[in-house]
Amino acid sequence: MSDVAGFVGPETFMGLPAGLPRPGSRAAVLGVPFDCGTHPFRVGARQGPLEVRRESRLIRRYHPSLADVDVLSLLGAVDAGDVALVPGRIEDAFVKIEAAAGQILELGAVPVGIGGDGSVSLPLMRAAARYHKDLVALHIDSHTDAYPYTPDDRYNAATQFTNAAQEGVVNAGRSFIGVRGFTYCPGVLEHTRSLGFRVVTIEELMRRGFAQTVAEFSQVVGARPVYLCWDMDVFDPSVAPGVCTPAWGGLSAREGIELLRSLSGLNIVAMDFNTVSPPQDVQGMAAQLCAHMIMEALVLLAAGMGLLPD
Numbered sequence: 001m002s003d004v005a006g007f008v009g010p011e012t013f014m015g016l017p018a019g020l021p022r023p024g025s026r027a028a029v030l031g032v033p034f035d036c037g038t039h040p041f042r043v044g045a046r047q048g049p050l051e052v053r054r055e056s057r058l059i060r061r062y063h064p065s066l067a068d069v070d071v072l073s074l075l076g077a078v079d080a081g082d083v084a085l086v087p088g089r090i091e092d093a094f095v096k097i098e099a100a101a102g103q104i105l106e107l108g109a110v111p112v113g114i115g116g117d118g119s120v121s122l123p124l125m126r127a128a129a130r131y132h133k134d135l136v137a138l139h140i141d142s143h144t145d146a147y148p149y150t151p152d153d154r155y156n157a158a159t160q161f162t163n164a165a166q167e168g169v170v171n172a173g174r175s176f177i178g179v180r181g182f183t184y185c186p187g188v189l190e191h192t193r194s195l196g197f198r199v200v201t202i203e204e205l206m207r208r209g210f211a212q213t214v215a216e217f218s219q220v221v222g223a224r225p226v227y228l229c230w231d232m233d234v235f236d237p238s239v240a241p242g243v244c245t246p247a248w249g250g251l252s253a254r255e256g257i258e259l260l261r262s263l264s265g266l267n268i269v270a271m272d273f274n275t276v277s278p279p280q281d282v283q284g285m286a287a288q289l290c291a292h293m294i295m296e297a298l299v300l301l302a303a304g305m306g307l308l309p310d
Helices: 045-058 071-075 090-106 118-131 160-166 188-194 202-208 210-221 253-261 285-304
Strands: 027-032 078-082 110-115 136-140 176-179 198-201 225-231 267-274
Touching (some): 027 090, 027 285, 045 285, 118 225, 118 267, 176 202, 188 198, 210 253, 225 285
Parallel strands (some): 136 225, 225 267
16 A cells, blocks of 8 residues: 555555565565466456455454464565566566566565466466475366477466476476366376376365375475465365366365465465456455465465464
8 A cells, every 4th residue: 555645556465565575575476467368268367466456455464363463564575566468478478477476586585476377387486496496386276287288389277287397397206286176188187197296186185184185295395495386266166256267076265274274384485376267256256265365375474484473
């Protein structure tokens, strides 16, 4: 918000100061208003960052039983605004996304990306990998986003983790991808595993439980830097209807929050929350839930950095 009396500044996530990280800033929100535009009729995730910011006005800063302090102030969090790009110019947009995230990382803050469709994770991971060696991915989604591609369609919202593995952006052998639901071609899980990723299905996750599954991931990862990619279609459409590719049988809001909180102790160095598509949303449900999840993630960051009081 503006510091000038009588004026309102740009709309930012939860009213954060606008601009690049300042001395002492540990986290910076980065809007990525991009989608490849390839979905047959659910195009609109490029509008996600704006809508998530709007719905964030309903999220409150304090959580009495979790973090009864102003976490955003403790982090010195800022909202860096949106990447200046043109949807449809995919490779050019990826260069600009990577550069913008790189600026945040260079200034010592954790970039918190708001997508945008899932394709934005690739340039964000590329930036994180330049600053954090042996980067590991934790991808929570309905889909692997690790599909094979053809030379004329390398970059889309189903291939970002294929590219990340092939480019060596992430250590695929220590990375986990959570999936559920139907796929549009056979052999998807086999292809994902052939890239080195460890796949956890929703059936395995619910049978083992969140704590056991995350404990296994923590053991595999150790102290390595983690890129957290959270696709909002992991939630059931009943609680997050406005996503690019909804799939029934997903997590409830309560389950998603519990899963995110279970990630405490990981060395998360960058993250994104993607796939909110406002044209298909109902009363801003997916956007508001996404804003809540980002706030949960910021609490997680603050705890991991030792900023919360005992």
